[in-house]
Amino acid sequence: MNSRLAFLCVSLLLWAQPALTRAxxxxxxxxxxxxxxxxxxxxxxxxxxxxxxxxxxxxxxxxxxxxxxxxxxxxxxxxxxxxxxxxxxxxxxxxxxxxxxxxGRLVLWSSQAKLIDAQGRVLHTDFQRLALANPKLAPYGLAALDVLTALKLSDAMRTRWVMGENIAQTYQFVATGNADLGFIALAQWQAEPNTGSHWLVPSTLHRAIxxxxxxxxxxxxxxxxxxxxxxxxxxxxxxxxxxxxxxxxx
The missing domain is CATH 3.40.190.10 (Periplasmic binding protein-like II)
Incomplete structure (x- = not known):
C-alpha cells in the first residue's frame, strides 16, 4: 500500500509540473x-x-x-x-x-474647495498656476490644450502652465499645491478621496481620448x-x- 501511495504521489507531481513551468x-x-x-x-x-x-x-x-x-x-x-x-x-x-x-474623460480639478464651479469659469480668473500634462507626450495633455484653445485661453495663460511629464505627475502638482488647478483624468479623480472642487469637461471641447x-x-x-x-x-x-x-x- 505504501509503495502504491508513493507511486501515486510521484505521478501527480510529474503531471502537475508542466502546468507549473508554464507560469x-x-x-x-x-x-x-x-x-x-x-x-x-x-x-x-x-x-x-x-x-x-x-x-x-x-x-x-x-x-x-x-x-x-x-x-x-x-x-x-x-x-x-x-x-x-x-x-x-x-x-x-x-x-x-x-x-x-x-x-477617457477629462476633469479640471483643484484641491481647494469651491475654487472650481460646474462650468469651469475659474479658467477666466486670475489664478496662479495651471497644471497639464505635456501635450507632446501625453494625450490627456493634448486634450487639455484642445480645451484651452476652444475657450481662446491657450496663448493668454501659457506663462502660468506647470507641465507634467504625464498625467500622474500633473495630479501630484495639484495635490501638493504646486498648482492651483489642473487637468487630470476622471479616473484619477474618482480613485482618490478628493475634497476639493472639479469640473467635468464636456467631451465636445476636446478630441476623443x-x-x-x-x-x-x-x-x-x-x-x-x-x-x-x-x-x-x-x-x-x-x-x-x-x-x-x-x-x-x-
Whole structure:
C-alpha cells in the first residue's frame, strides 16, 4: 500500500509540473492615467491564472519610444491611438493586435474647495498656476490644450502652465499645491478621496481620448491576459473606474 501511495504521489507531481513551468511573468506597459485600473485588473487576473503581471507606468510617448528601442514589454496600453499605430507601422505588431480598450474623460480639478464651479469659469480668473500634462507626450495633455484653445485661453495663460511629464505627475502638482488647478483624468479623480472642487469637461471641447492597446508578443500567456482585458467583467470594471468603453467583439 505504501509503495502504491508513493507511486501515486510521484505521478501527480510529474503531471502537475508542466502546468507549473508554464507560469510566466507578463510585462505590461501602461499609460499613467490607466495604471491604477490596470493594477486592479491584474490582481484579479492573477487570482484566476498562474501568470504574474509586471506593470511599467509612464507617458504614452515615452513608453512607445522605449518599445521602439527594444524594451521587453509584452503588451502596451496607451492613452491614445497614435502611439500603437506608430508601433504597427514600424513592424512591431500586426494591426489585428490592436483595439480600443477605453475612452477617457477629462476633469479640471483643484484641491481647494469651491475654487472650481460646474462650468469651469475659474479658467477666466486670475489664478496662479495651471497644471497639464505635456501635450507632446501625453494625450490627456493634448486634450487639455484642445480645451484651452476652444475657450481662446491657450496663448493668454501659457506663462502660468506647470507641465507634467504625464498625467500622474500633473495630479501630484495639484495635490501638493504646486498648482492651483489642473487637468487630470476622471479616473484619477474618482480613485482618490478628493475634497476639493472639479469640473467635468464636456467631451465636445476636446478630441476623443481613445485609448488603444497593442499585443506586442503573441504567446499563450500574453494572449490570456489580452483576452481577459477584453472580457465583459474587465470592461465593466473599466467603466466603473471612470472611462467609457466601446463595444468589443470577443
Amino acid at each position: 510566466e511573468t507578463i510585462t505590461v506597459a501602461v499609460a499613467a492615467n490607466f495604471a491604477p485600473t490596470l493594477r486592479l485588473l491584474a490582481e484579479r487576473f492573477q487570482h484566476e491564472q498562474a501568470h504574474q503581471i509586471r506593470v511599467v507606468t509612464g507617458s504614452s510617448g515615452l513608453l512607445a519610444a522605449q518599445i521602439l528601442h527594444g524594451a521587453p514589454y509584452d503588451l502596451f496600453y496607451s492613452a491614445d491611438t497614435s502611439k500603437p499605430q506608430a508601433l504597427i507601422e514600424a513592424g512591431l505588431a500586426p494591426v489585428q493586435n490592436r483595439y480600443t480598450y477605453a475612452i 481613445r485609448q488603444d492597446a497593442l499585443l506586442l508578443h503573441d504567446t499563450p500567456a500574453n494572449r490570456a491576459f489580452w483576452q481577459f482585458m477584453r472580457s465583459a467583467a474587465a470592461q465593466e470594471q473599466i467603466r466603473r473606474a471612470g472611462y467609457d468603453t466601446p463595444e468589443i467583439r470577443p
